[in-house]
Amino acid sequence: MSAIAEETVAAPPRRRLRLALWLLTRSFSSMLGLFLVTAIVALALLGPWIVPYPDDVQGGINLANKLQPPSFAHWLGTDEVGNDILTRVIIGARISLLVGIGITVAAAIIGVPLGILAGLAGGRLREVIMRFTDLFLSVPGLVLAIALVAALGPGIVNAMIALILVWWPGYVRLAEAKALSIRDEAYIEAARVAGASRARILRRHVLPNSISPLIVKMSMDIGQAILAVASLGFIGLGAKPPTPEWGAMISIARGYMPDWWWYAVAPGVFIYLAVLGFNLLGDGLRDILDPRSNRG
Amino acid sequence: MTEPLLRAEGLSRSFEGRRRLFHETPRVRAVAELNLTLDRGTALGIVGESGCGKSTLARLLLRLIPLSDGRIIFDGRDITALDESAMRPLRRRMQLIHQNPSAALDPRLSAEDAVAEPLRIHGVASGQALRDRVAALLAEVGLPSAFLHRFPHELSGGQKQRVCIARALALEPDLLVLDEPTSALDVSVQAQILDVLDALRARRGLAYLFISHNLAVVRQVCERVAVMYLGRIVEEGSAAEVLGTPRHPYTRALLESVPRLGANQAPPAAPGEPPNPASPPSGCAFHPRCALAVAACRAAMPPLVTLGDGHRLRCPRVG
Numbered sequence: 345m346s347a348i349a350e351e352t353v354a355a356p357p358r359r360r361l362r363l364a365l366w367l368l369t370r371s372f373s374s375m376l377g378l379f380l381v382t383a384i385v386a387l388a389l390l391g392p393w394i395v396p397y398p399d400d401v402q403g404g405i406n407l408a409n410k411l412q413p414p415s416f417a418h419w420l421g422t423d424e425v426g427n428d429i430l431t432r433v434i435i436g437a438r439i440s441l442l443v444g445i446g447i448t449v450a451a452a453i454i455g456v457p458l459g460i461l462a463g464l465a466g467g468r469l470r471e472v473i474m475r476f477t478d479l480f481l482s483v484p485g486l487v488l489a490i491a492l493v494a495a496l497g498p499g500i501v502n503a504m505i506a507l508i509l510v511w512w513p514g515y516v517r518l519a520e521a522k523a524l525s526i527r528d529e530a531y532i533e534a535a536r537v538a539g540a541s542r543a544r545i546l547r548r549h550v551l552p553n554s555i556s557p558l559i560v561k562m563s564m565d566i567g568q569a570i571l572a573v574a575s576l577g578f579i580g581l582g583a584k585p586p587t588p589e590w591g592a593m594i595s596i597a598r599g600y601m602p603d604w605w606w607y608a609v610a611p612g613v614f615i616y617l618a619v620l621g622f623n624l625l626g627d628g629l630r631d632i633l634d635p636r637s638n639r640g
Numbered sequence: 641m642t643e644p645l646l647r648a649e650g651l652s653r654s655f656e657g658r659r660r661l662f663h664e665t666p667r668v669r670a671v672a673e674l675n676l677t678l679d680r681g682t683a684l685g686i687v688g689e690s691g692c693g694k695s696t697l698a699r700l701l702l703r704l705i706p707l708s709d710g711r712i713i714f715d716g717r718d719i720t721a722l723d724e725s726a727m728r729p730l731r732r733r734m735q736l737i738h739q740n741p742s743a744a745l746d747p748r749l750s751a752e753d754a755v756a757e758p759l760r761i762h763g764v765a766s767g768q769a770l771r772d773r774v775a776a777l778l779a780e781v782g783l784p785s786a787f788l789h790r791f792p793h794e795l796s797g798g799q800k801q802r803v804c805i806a807r808a809l810a811l812e813p814d815l816l817v818l819d820e821p822t823s824a825l826d827v828s829v830q831a832q833i834l835d836v837l838d839a840l841r842a843r844r845g846l847a848y849l850f851i852s853h854n855l856a857v858v859r860q861v862c863e864r865v866a867v868m869y870l871g872r873i874v875e876e877g878s879a880a881e882v883l884g885t886p887r888h889p890y891t892r893a894l895l896e897s898v899p900r901l902g903a904n905q906a907p908p909a910a911p912g913e914p915p916n917p918a919s920p921p922s923g924c925a926f927h928p929r930c931a932l933a934v935a936a937c938r939a940a941m942p943p944l945v946t947l948g949d950g951h952r953l954r955c956p957r958v959g
Binding site for chain 1: 702735
């Protein structure tokens with residue numbers, strides 16, 4: 345057979361990675377998202393070594409220095425007991441990031457296997473799983489989380505548990521929809537014809553083909569979870585002061601508005617940038633992870 | 641060898657429709673009491689309109705969907721009752737080519753991985769031996785090694801079908817079931833794929849069950865042809881006879897419906913739509929569209945009668 349005219353050089357795997365990076369660099373919003381997420385992660389990792397006033401992390405009291413406006417010594421000012429706000433906001437990134445990633449990963453670990461099981465099994469098992477999921481989804485997430493934290497008692501760990509409990513159903517929905525559509529694809533039948541076992545079909549065909557919308561959702565959910573934890577902190581159900589958690593900081597700073605505005609603005613801006621970063625990154629990943637998108 | 645490679649006896653498959661209160665559950669008989677045999681190294685064409693049960697038949701014979709009734713004997717072995725794991729070793733010997741190569745390839749597997757998958761599953765080869773084998777298979781269907789790392793979206797329809805064929809050949813099957821392998825391709829590419837299939841059969845002694853609604857393609861590839869109408873075979877015989885001197889009114893109608901250049905188009909020989917398979921006509925399923933139908937055709941399903949030289953015909957009004 346020499347009748348193939350459109351012969352070109354095949355793209356080896358490394359070129360494919362370069363192509364993905366190039367696609368990312370082409371979009372300004374994706375790059376902004378990547379930059380913000382990288383910055384937040386760097387702050388979280390390096391936090392304890394780069395903060396200007398490490399002693400202020402656990403809330404030292406230095407009343408002589410309280411509520412200072414932003415200055416060269418305190419770039420973002422000081423709070424009501426004289427702690428450096430920049431120090432506390434940077435350490436707050438650590439907590440928020442850890443909690444955001446923890447909630448999202450735990451929710452995905454619970455939700456994705458259930459969703460794929462429901463989608464592939466069908467029948468009564470699917471009905472049971474999906475109706476149970478609907479039950480959770482029918483109540484607004486944050487309201488349910490507030491009720492759960494109220495029952496468990498306030499605190500950052502309980503807030504996380506409550507948010508995981510309201511977060512997993514979204515992953516069931518997405519994974520089920522994806523598994524349902526993949527189940528009837530001809531390439532699944534082709535794998536059966538090749539002799540693939542159920543486990544192999546699941547591992548090599550269903551999971552890889554459903555993973556990209558899940559990764560996109562996880563990226564966006566990290567931002568949402570950071571916001572949710574901050575919300576719980578703000579209403580006093582999450583991290584307790586003096587833990588430097590963004591939501592809890594705003595909760596206290598609210599009382600010092602508007603005269604000491606910088607106290608509330610600093611954690612607010614960090615929440616905003618973190619959520620924005622993860623959302624933009626999620627959007628960018630969606631474009632890259634679609635295997636059909638990289639025809640150059 | 642007298643034992644045919646594949647034999648189906650009384651093969652039936654019905655699908656149940658949605659249950660409704662106070663209504664009988666509708667049942668669709670996609671394939672009904674179908675007998676066929678396929679000898680080693682030969683090609684049997686299955687032709688018929690859309691919805692006549694051709695694709696269902698393919699999946700039944702490969703045990704991809706459960707059958708309602710009947711027996712399937714593959715190489716002298718009754719495979720009717722084998723479960724999924726007992727079928728797995730046999731899958732090496734019977735492979736399927738899908739109608740739409742774009743859907744039949746996992747978008748996340750490169751051509752190399754797609755062809756290597758069956759070899760990996762059955763532990764035939766690994767490492768460099770596996771890579772060499774995959775490259776040789778792709779070369780056999782006319783794809784040079786530059787295509788090894790291409791993903792399906794980087795291949796044309798014909799190239800994808802070549803990858804599918806290479807994948808099906810990887811396990812050196814005896815039987816290849818082809819479910820309209822060219823209908824999703826451009827006409828010029830169709831001819832190339834048919835050449836590949838012809839060459840492979842000659843070289844490897846494969847048996848083809850070739851499902852198509854394209855009579856010209858069937859005539860080129862197959863020695864024997866079976867014509868299906870509403871889940872049943874209405875005529876079967878050598879391709880030259882069935883397509884050259886068709887006897888069953890439905891076969892004639894099929895052949896006359898093929899458009900020809902220059903000829904004045906005769907009105908369709910089988911007017912009307914194929915009947916609803918959920919409520920098939922009484923007697924011969926073709927009688928509402930048949931010019932030769934008489935009262936007896938409406939009363940009872942005519943039997944499939946074997947004439948001389950293995951020609952089978954389900955119509956008492958002709959032959």
